[in-house]
Amino acid sequence: MSVSSQPSRVKIVGGTLLLPDGQLQAGPLLIADGHISAVGAAAEGAGDATVINAEGCIVSPGLVDLWCNLREPGDGQKGNITSETRAAAHGGFTTVCASPETSPVNDSGAVTHLIRDVSGSRSPIRVLPIGATTKGLEGELLSDMAGLVRAGCVALANGRGGFRDARVLHRAMAYARTFGITLMLHPENQALAADGYAHDGRITTRLGLLGIPEVAETTAVMEMLLLAEETGVRLHLAQISCGRSVQMIAEARQRGVNVTADVAMHQLLLTEEALSGFDSRFHVRPPLRSEADRQGLLEGVRTGVIGAIVSAHQPHDTAAKQAPLAATEPGLSSVESVLSMGLMLVERQELSLSVLLQRLTAGPAAVLGRKAALEAGAIADICVFAPQERWLADSASLVSAGHHVPVVNHALHGVVRLTMVGGRTAWPSGYP
Amino acid sequence: MTALLDMDELLDTLEQGVRNMLEIRGVDNPAIIGIRTGGVWLADLLGKRLGMTEPRGELDISFYRDDFSRIGLNPRVRPSSLPFETEGRDILLIDDVIMSGRTIRAAMNEIFDYGRPASIMLATLIDLGARELPVQPDVTGKALSLKADQRVKLKGPDPLHLELREASQP
């Protein structure tokens, strides 16, 4: 951690705490030596602590992101670990998983070590690398999984690269099973997705865009579920986009398959309609789908079939989005807006605040076999935010190198006042 | 908003003026062209009064206006129709009101694109002066001078009448 010399005891007062059982309750929080030492009534009356006033704020465990592109190693055009982890801290995240879609790809222990070393010296938050399942993410040859696990990868993924065929996928699962590591897979049947870049539906039909049908995802989900069931691998389905996928995952869990799932926040807020003006910001992968899918995903988040909401942060330089839609690169620069987008869902009464925060904290932590809870003895990874305060995502406020944010020209609710990692301030720098 | 001007009287003056001009010029079979919209109504009436049998032409000068770069294209443009050859003909061009002279310039440009006429004569019902181009009618029903905020417009076709209104009125 780069920030040093913090007081040893900090008391956060006046805020509303998100308790481990999901209850929101007013009370103080006491932090000592980088750990939470007392919560609520037990924290009253502690004497010589530095007091932080959190009136009107929610005090939550720090947010955990299962999929974030930090763009390092890379050519630096789209950001680097320094810029993107600071952006994540601005968004209230205390832990982010670094996607293996870097250049070079994180398919060896050496790259994992590089990411960890750079993060260790330049990131204000925790960075957990995710390794590639196949060499170069090409979907053909298995990566050096043992080396990746030894170097500290928390999961293995294949991003948008997919697998050449079901046999490679099957073998990757069987091999990953050997090390007990989680496979975090993006379900997409590449033959069905083909050259598509938008949800195959009303908007692609009207605008003549090349569609990715829902079956490109659902057939892949089904294939992955059956193969995971057979191999016994720990499977996490990343960034699902179809209501039907939620149903299939729920059924698989009922019959005992060890599977979890996440969804990108923008999938909960936006639909295919966002592309009706050819706005390249909303070229994302998987594509924004129908309103029925959005409803299905929200239901999955509410019931817990989808345990985590991710940013799927993909910062881009201007040129990447400055072209006709099909020629642009997919992805939104979202890590700073995720919490505010979630609060829009709360405002619309589509999610409760408690469920939203759990899916951004304890839910993703559990996928990694970790905890994120405000309880005595826990590491002090904390996010304090003012849900009613407003901010505008623009070049003045954004920290990320990518400025293609999901919501522009519209004041967002939810300003992160303090992000604390292990008791040290990660955002804003130098606070208090 | 006024009927100060007697339409029959104006038309009589115009007809007589046209007859005199044709006689002086020695033209016995002019092709009549009215400028849309008022000029076409007048062309119909004059044609009848002069006993013309040939159908009259009508011009929509929208494509020839010199103020495209200020006001764009008139969305109500309709096809011009000249049901005769203009090449070598004597043309009697008719409009309701002449002021700046820009409409007549546009109309003459358009006529030439159909073929080079032998001559063009211009008759207008009202002449408001305030010319911006060196274009003068050969025959006029009446010369009027309006105050800055007054406008005159021919309404029709049945009955044909002149409307004088203050520009500030809607």
Place this chain on the structure above:
Amino acid sequence: MTTPQPSPDSVQLTADGQLRHFLTLDGLSRELLTDILDTADSFIEVGERAIKKVPLLRGRTVVNLFFESSTRTRSTFELAAKRLSADVLNLDISTSATSKGESLSDTLLNLEAMASDMFVVRHAQSGAPHFIAASVTPGVAIINAGDGRHAHPTQAMLDMLTIRQHKGRFEGLKVAIVGDILHSRVARSQICALNTLGVEEVRVIAPGTLLPSDAEHLGCTVEYDMEKGMRDLDVVIMLRLQKERMQGALLPSEQEFYRLYGLDRSKLALAKPDCIVMHPGPINRGVEIESAVADGPRSVILNQVTNGIAVRMAVMSMAMGGQVTERVSRLGEGQP
């Protein structure tokens, strides 16, 4: 739910509802489409004069920006621009800049320097003209000459003009579009125009592999069986079938397509006796249409070429007009 988006029509219309670009028919009112047809009628008359030229765009520069080559479409735009007295520059970008790796944005920056007033854009990617309209300096009009599978609005409007000339109306008409709907920008624009202009029914007739998902959402009924689909038709529009559709498992063979969806005399006999036959061209004789039908008395295919120039003159002068009035109000010189 979505965040507020500029809809395509707000990009192409001025604040007072005039055209400033011509990108798509989607979102344009029946009044505006009728204005385009009426204006085109006036330009048809111009085309019959000794001098087929009007001074509307005198001194203005129109750049034909064709990222996908099409001599036929480019020629009609060129002729239309010249008949409006504009200076015309033809840039066949498909063979120059982009193949050297220059991005579209960079190409546009270079073209801006030429002080053009209008870009006529043909591009293989859907939405490219929207992208260009959003990037160019204000005052430059963009005309879509066909983008990907999205839209070909001038082609659709000339087809509407042809229908109006032959039928005199749109109300009560039953119109079918036959063939490769999925890949067709022409079909998308035609369906949009026909619905806006108020025909009774738009029917698309195609095999399942050549239909987009949710085709009904476009505002048409779907018929797989052409013999059923031909009944009661006033107008049948045949689409060109690209040879490459035989690859990629969309169709087994041209022969089978012709047998099922080719317009021959016996299928045409199922339509109304005065049903007209249209085709945006170029025609594949014996693939989508029988020669005897293409050249027959019900075919209005040649008519469509004449109308193409008039319609393009209409939208070019209307969009340029929208741009200049907008510029005048921007400069605050509204007073006389």
